[in-house]
Amino acid sequence: xxxxxxxxxxxxxxxxxxxxxxxxxxxxxxxxxxxxxxxxxxxxxxxxxxxxxxxxxxxxxxxxxxxxxxxxxxxxxxxxxxxxxxxxxxxxxxxxxxxxxxxxxxxxxxxxxxxxxxxxxxxxxxxxxxxxxxxxxxxxxxxxxxxxxxxxxxxxxxxxxxxxxxxxxxxxxxxxxxxxxxxxxxxxxxxxxxxxxxxxxxxxxxxxxxxxxxxxxxxxxxxxxxxxxxxxxxxxxxxxxxxxxxxxxxxxxxxxxxxxxxxxxxxxxxxxxxxxxxxxxxxxxxxxxxxxxxxxxxxxxxxxxxxxxxxxxxxxxxxxxxxxxxxxxx
Numbered sequence: 001x002x003x004x005x006x007x008x009x010x011x012x013x014x015x016x017x018x019x020x021x022x023x024x025x026x027x028x029x030x031x032x033x034x035x036x037x038x039x040x041x042x043x044x045x046x047x048x049x050x051x052x053x054x055x056x057x058x059x060x061x062x063x064x065x066x067x068x069x070x071x072x073x074x075x076x077x078x079x080x081x082x083x084x085x086x087x088x089x090x091x092x093x094x095x096x097x098x099x100x101x102x103x104x105x106x107x108x109x110x111x112x113x114x115x116x117x118x119x120x121x122x123x124x125x126x127x128x129x130x131x132x133x134x135x136x137x138x139x140x141x142x143x144x145x146x147x148x149x150x151x152x153x154x155x156x157x158x159x160x161x162x163x164x165x166x167x168x169x170x171x172x173x174x175x176x177x178x179x180x181x182x183x184x185x186x187x188x189x190x191x192x193x194x195x196x197x198x199x200x201x202x203x204x205x206x207x208x209x210x211x212x213x214x215x216x217x218x219x220x221x222x223x224x225x226x227x228x229x230x231x232x233x234x235x236x237x238x239x240x241x242x243x244x245x246x247x248x249x250x251x252x253x254x255x256x257x258x259x260x261x262x263x264x265x266x267x268x269x270x271x272x273x274x275x276x277x278x279x280x281x282x283x284x285x286x287x288x289x290x291x292x293x294x295x296x297x298x299x300x301x302x303x304x305x306x307x308x309x310x311x312x313x314x315x316x317x318x319x320x321x322x323x324x325x326x327x328x329x330x
Contacts, residue, residue, distance in 0.1 A: 001249060002125055008245030009133045010194050011217065012238035016144055017187030018214030019237045023227070024148070025180045026160040030086035032188050032214060034093030035067040036207035039189025040196035041100040044108055047197070053114045057193045064189020065182045067093060072178030097204055104204045113197035140187070141234050148230050156180050188214075209262060216265050217241035219272040244268065 014036065021029040039060035046056035067089060074085035098104070118124040118132065147153045158166035159176045167173050188210075196202040221240020227233035244265075251264050 001246075002127070002130065004245045004249035005130055005242060006125070006133055007195070007198065008242035009130070009137050009238070010191060010198060011213065011245065012137050012241040013140060013194065014188050014191035014210070015214055015217035015221070015237040015241040016140060016234060017184040017191070018211070019218050019234065020144070020180055020184040020187070022215065022218055023222070023233065024157055024160050025177065025184075027177065027181065028083045028086065029068075029071065029181060029184065030083065030211055031067055031071045031089045031093075031181070031185050032086075032211045033207045033209070034090035034097070035064040035185040035189045036192040036195075036210050037097045037202070037204060038063045038067055038093050038100070039192030040202040040206060041097045041106070041204075042189075043193035044106040044196050044202035045100050045102075047108055047111045047113060048106060053112055053116070053197065057114055057190065057197070060193030061186045061190035064192070065186040067189070068181040068183070068185030069178055071185070072174075072181040075181075076174035076177055094204070101202060101204065106202045107200065108197060108202070109200045114194070115197055137238060141238060144234055145231050152176075152179075209265075212262070212265050212269065213244065216269045216272070217244050219269055220244060223272040223275060 014032075018029075018032060021027045041060075042063045043053075043056040043060035046059055047053055071085050071089045074080045074088060075082045078085070080088070115124055118129050123129040123132070148157065155166060155171045156176045156179070159171070159173045159180075163173050192202075192207065196206070217240040218237045219240070220243055221236035221238070222233060224243075225232065225236035225239060227236060247268065248261055248264065251261070252258065256264070
């Protein structure tokens with residue numbers, strides 16, 4: 001069970017990336033299946049070349065940034081449908097990943113990874129190891145929360161909710177899309193690099209169907225814990241990733257065939273989509289009930305901040321998104 005918790009926390013990084021495109025930008029990005037393996041392949045190739053594991057992990061995340069930027073350029077500059085642009089990048093990454101690894105599977109069993117110090121100290125697989133991983137994942141979460149509260153982050157949120165409106169205020173929506181896709185796939189690739197080092201190998205097929213896992217984590221977490229606030233939504237997707245891994249763990253413990261796990265994932269996504277429509281989460285006393293509108297003082301303060309920073313003479317305004325959140329823009 002501790003192993004499932006550790007793996008769920010690592011996959012929480014991937015869930016944060018899927019959250020940026022799926023919930024914030026409202027973009028159907030299938031690049032995830034390829035960029036996850038790209039991050040693992042780059043990190044594994046550099047580690048086997050005796051490079052520093054931390055540098056290899058960051059390089060894996062950077063490769064994901066590039067992959068996301070390519071999808072964004074295909075969609076915004078090439079005017080290719082977002083779904084097709086993601087599929088094209090994902091297919092291209094399959095061959096690129098094989099080129100990076102040189103073969104279909106690259107083992108890291110005896111190589112030094114970012115988890116080697118924890119293994120040497122016998123902390124991996126213990127509650128201390130889980131606490132360290134939680135700290136690292138929360139740092140990423142707080143950085144994303146902060147970014148989404150900045151002027152650029154608010155523009156990205158507005159792009160996902162009403163692209164035409166935010167474009168009329170002078171925001172370059174092509175730039176916000178490319179940036180969000182880059183950040184999303186960078187996080188996914190970073191997760192791939194970490195998972196490869198945790199499992200001890202990088203495999204060409206490790207990213208197949210990963211977008212479904214990411215969607216399951218996001219939808220499951222936000223269906224239970226809600227998404228009224230940014231900090232709560234990002235926390236919910238991390239908890240959703242952990243919950244998903246625990247469900248898979250207990251399904252395997254119950255004797256289900258590992259080949260049935262994709263079916264279990266699909267059932268979880270369907271359940272997470274249908275239960276809120278039937279009003280089930282409203283009957284559960286969770287953080288959902290504590291949410292509310294964004295305080296007026298916070299809205300006024302953010303408006304003033306945006307207005308002073310942009311200094312373009314635009315009038316600040318606010319609107320309500322489809323999910324109930326209040327967004328502001330200038």
